[in-house]
Amino acid sequence: MVAIDALPRHDWTLAQIEALFELPFTELVFRAAETHRVWFDPTEVQLSQLLSVKTGGCAENCGYCSQSQHFETGVPASKLMDATSVIAAAMDAKAGGAQRFCMGAAWRDLKDRDVPKVAAMISGVKALGLETCATLGMLTKPQAQALKDAGLDYYNHNLDTGPDYYDKVVTTRTYQDRLDTLEAVREVGMSTCCGGIVGMGETRTDRAGLLHALATLPAHPDSLPINDLMPIPGTPLGGSQAVDGFEFVRMIAVARIVCPKTVVRLSAGREHMSRELQALCFMAGANSMFIGGKLLTTSNPDKDTDAALMADLGMKPMTMGVAAPSISNHHRRHAHAVTGVSG
Numbered sequence: 001m002v003a004i005d006a007l008p009r010h011d012w013t014l015a016q017i018e019a020l021f022e023l024p025f026t027e028l029v030f031r032a033a034e035t036h037r038v039w040f041d042p043t044e045v046q047l048s049q050l051l052s053v054k055t056g057g058c059a060e061n062c063g064y065c066s067q068s069q070h071f072e073t074g075v076p077a078s079k080l081m082d083a084t085s086v087i088a089a090a091m092d093a094k095a096g097g098a099q100r101f102c103m104g105a106a107w108r109d110l111k112d113r114d115v116p117k118v119a120a121m122i123s124g125v126k127a128l129g130l131e132t133c134a135t136l137g138m139l140t141k142p143q144a145q146a147l148k149d150a151g152l153d154y155y156n157h158n159l160d161t162g163p164d165y166y167d168k169v170v171t172t173r174t175y176q177d178r179l180d181t182l183e184a185v186r187e188v189g190m191s192t193c194c195g196g197i198v199g200m201g202e203t204r205t206d207r208a209g210l211l212h213a214l215a216t217l218p219a220h221p222d223s224l225p226i227n228d229l230m231p232i233p234g235t236p237l238g239g240s241q242a243v244d245g246f247e248f249v250r251m252i253a254v255a256r257i258v259c260p261k262t263v264v265r266l267s268a269g270r271e272h273m274s275r276e277l278q279a280l281c282f283m284a285g286a287n288s289m290f291i292g293g294k295l296l297t298t299s300n301p302d303k304d305t306d307a308a309l310m311a312d313l314g315m316k317p318m319t320m321g322v323a324a325p326s327i328s329n330h331h332r333r334h335a336h337a338v339t340g341v342s343g
Contacts, residue, residue, distance in 0.1 A: 006038040006260050012215045017208045020254045025246055029284045032253035035260045036285040045310065046263060046288040046318040048133070049098035051089050053121065054080040054105035060137075062160070062170045063236035064200060064229055067106040072234045080105065080117060087124035096303055098291060099320055100131035102156065108173070109138035119150035126151030131320070133193055138177055141184040148190045154223060155185045156193035162209020165202045169237075182217065191222035195265065198251055199229035199243040207251055215258040223288065224255055224262045228269025245277045249284050256285025263288045275309055282313065 020028065036042055057077025061070040090101045103121060110118070118136065126132050134147065135156035144155065159178055160166065166175050185192050194217075196210045214221055228248055231238045248269075255264050265288040266281050273281075291306050310316070 006035045008220060008261055010216055012212060012258055014208060014212045017212050017254060017258060018205060020257060021204055021208055021250055028250060028253045032256040032285040033283055035257050039261050040287055043315050044287060044318040045315050046100060047098050047291050048100040048102055048288060049093035049292040050102040050104060050290055051086065053086055053103045054078060054107065056106055058106035059108040060170060060172045064197060066232040066235060080114060083117065083120040083124055086121040090125040090128055090130060093292065094128055094130055096291065097317065098130065099317060100133055101125050102133040104135045107137040110136045110143050115143055115146050119146060122147060122150040122152045138181045139184050141187055144184045144190060145188045148188050152190060154191045154193045157181045158195050158225065159210060159213055160196045161200060161202050162206040163213060164209055165206040169200055186219055193223040193225065194221040195225035197227040197229050198248060199240055200237050201240055211254055211258055220259040220262050222262060223265055224259055225265035225267035226251055226255060227267040230268055249280045252281045252286050253284035278309060279313055
């Protein structure tokens with residue numbers, strides 16, 4: 001029996017996380033659901049929308065990505081969008097129900113010359129009352145500070161996979177490079193958004209390795225996206241075998257347990273998931289999803305489909321500003337009571 005504490009901890013071992021994956025499926029989902037209820041309203045889900053503000057031509061060779069200049073995927077390189085167009089897209093996203101607006105650029109790293117342009121986008125989106133998130137490649141600490149000053153709430157920089165499998169996915173950037181960017185973001189007091197992808201040929205141990213890396217960071221990610229690979233023809237991982245649906249739910253459940261206060265994002269891959277599989281993910285602790293018809297260059301369920309799913313599940317948009325609150329004494333006692341763990 002694996003003891004589970006709903007209070008955040010940073011001393012997880014890889015063996016302990018692997019043991020969680022080995023729990024009977026219904027037991028694992030039940031424990032994740034208990035943990036979820038300590039910190040969140042299980043009927044609420046945060047709604048985010050993602051816009052590619054600069055598409056294609058990336059110098060990285062991430063084996064899953066259609067935007068890498070190393071692969072022939074039919075995605076042309078484009079210039080950085082202007083702030084006015086980005087803000088207009090954010091207005092449409094808010095009108096469609098989005099609560100967080102994410103801006104992604106296909107860059108290896110953010111160049112200082114582009115900081116003012118990106119800052120203008122961020123401040124304009126923030127002024128609409130949306131949470132702001134950006135993923136722009138590697139950052140220096142001064143760049144992170146400039147983005148925070150512009151109103152950026154979250155910076156996304158995924159680890160992609162476990163450290164032992166990382167070089168099978170990308171070789172143009174090291175694992176430490178990614179950790180350094182996360183550190184720069186944390187040092188300026190900005191929230192981190194960091195997760196990974198399943199279905200790239202990795203083993204369960206590799207998936208546990210990713211969650212171990214996240215759970216032992218100095219601070220858990222504030223949001224943790226779990227992506228199901230959307231195989232892109234022309235990329236090295238374009239022929240990857242899909243991960244079994246139950247295994248994907250296990251990934252969501254273990255993420256919820258080891259990072260209990262984190263918003264766990266059901267990210268790319270929903271387009272090829274059944275309604276029932278998505279419902280299992282929400283039962284297992286996912287409480288965020290992307291809405292809108294596109295995620296960067298891949299498809300996503302349309303607005304009406306998502307609205308129908310949420311209605312059928314009795315779910316509603318998350319009450320913003322109260323995600324992952326400080327745990328009360330009542331909740332603290334409940335966390336120990338349901339897990340049998342003290343501390």
